[in-house]
Amino acid sequence: MSVTRTQLTGGPAYASFNSQNIQFAEDSTVETASVTDVISTSLYGDVDEIYKDLIVKATGRPLFYDTAALTTLFPYLSAAVGTVYPGATAVPCNWLSNNGDEIAIASAMIGKMPDLELGVDGPVLGPMEIWGLIPFGADPTTANAYYTLSTGVSYTNPAVPGTAVLGRQEFTAAWGSATGWTSFQAQDKWTISHELKLEPIIIQGRTRAFRVTSYRVMAKCKPLGPTMAQISTALYAQGTGAAGGYRLSTNAASLIITGSSSMTITIAGAALKSAGYVFGGKPLRLGELGWVSTLNIGAGSTPTAPLTLA
Numbered sequence: 001m002s003v004t005r006t007q008l009t010g011g012p013a014y015a016s017f018n019s020q021n022i023q024f025a026e027d028s029t030v031e032t033a034s035v036t037d038v039i040s041t042s043l044y045g046d047v048d049e050i051y052k053d054l055i056v057k058a059t060g061r062p063l064f065y066d067t068a069a070l071t072t073l074f075p076y077l078s079a080a081v082g083t084v085y086p087g088a089t090a091v092p093c094n095w096l097s098n099n100g101d102e103i104a105i106a107s108a109m110i111g112k113m114p115d116l117e118l119g120v121d122g123p124v125l126g127p128m129e130i131w132g133l134i135p136f137g138a139d140p141t142t143a144n145a146y147y148t149l150s151t152g153v154s155y156t157n158p159a160v161p162g163t164a165v166l167g168r169q170e171f172t173a174a175w176g177s178a179t180g181w182t183s184f185q186a187q188d189k190w191t192i193s194h195e196l197k198l199e200p201i202i203i204q205g206r207t208r209a210f211r212v213t214s215y216r217v218m219a220k221c222k223p224l225g226p227t228m229a230q231i232s233t234a235l236y237a238q239g240t241g242a243a244g245g246y247r248l249s250t251n252a253a254s255l256i257i258t259g260s261s262s263m264t265i266t267i268a269g270a271a272l273k274s275a276g277y278v279f280g281g282k283p284l285r286l287g288e289l290g291w292v293s294t295l296n297i298g299a300g301s302t303p304t305a306p307l308t309l310a
Contacts, residue, residue: 012098014096016096022073023063023064030105031058032054036051036052055132061114061125061127062125065164065166067164074110075110075113082211082212091107093105093132100152102149105130109130112196115193116265119188119190124167125167136209167263170185171190171263173221173256185224186224199213216293219270220289220291222287224286231286234251236251254269265309266307267306268307276288
């Protein structure tokens with residue numbers, strides 16, 4: 001079978017979303033797989049499928065930590081439970097390749113915020129997902145209701161804004177005021193992950209939006225600084241404060257992770273949840289620690305955001 005030169009298309013891309021140009025550290029993808037229901041019969045078994053839903057999923061790993069783009073990449077940090085995304089006005093997202101191929105998503109939202117991997121090696125942001133839904137008021141039978149495919153689109157390399165940094169640097173942490181925790185560091189990297197729950201709003205079998213039902217943060221590292229005894233005391237695994245039913249938030253404090261040249265990450269109400277120790281000829285003694293953000297609901301007023309980025 002013959003192959004022509006025009007069949008060998010390809011090339012990297014960047015995303016344009018919410019007035020921000022997002023460049024990627026690795027290859028990115030856009031998937032447009034339909035959601036279907038299987039038609040099953042007693043006589044023949046599974047015989048067919050029916051079209052039901054579609055969510056376009058675009059995935060990429062942002063290269064830059066851009067303070068001007070934080071509200072775009074991390075929209076749920078202070079979102080109230082029950083908030084619906086996307087908003088009333090559709091926000092498009094364009095995936096533009098340097099060969100002129102483009103996928104223009106009609107109504108986009110952040111489906112997965114990037115985790116943070118804080119250290120001197122590798123990108124500081126993990127993979128993210130942008131989801132494409134059918135715009136409010138649109139019908140799936142309309143051409144290009146979800147997305148538009150184009151070729152030969154004019155391409156210009158995006159500029160890197162002055163607010164963007166690579167973010168690869170040394171980080172120091174402070175947690176509360178107890179001895180051993182006012183200044184310590186990770187042996188390698190900090191990992192900040194999101195525990196975000198988005199509940200789909202489905203009308204006639206088709207996803208129209210998502211509702212925020214919960215959000216909190218987990219921070220992990222193998223530390224250098226505190227002792228085993230100080231870790232055991234902060235963990236409240238035994239002794240005073242370890243009784244069943246005791247709340248983690250009772251002993252929580254802000255965990256502040258500061259970069260040597262830029263970036264400050266604050267986990268509010270951070271409580272130490274897990275700890276471990278390593279025994280061997282090569283590794284250091286302290287294993288991975290895990291903090292989870294908490295909220296003292298008895299305090300009232302406006303809740304503090306679990307994660308603050310600067």
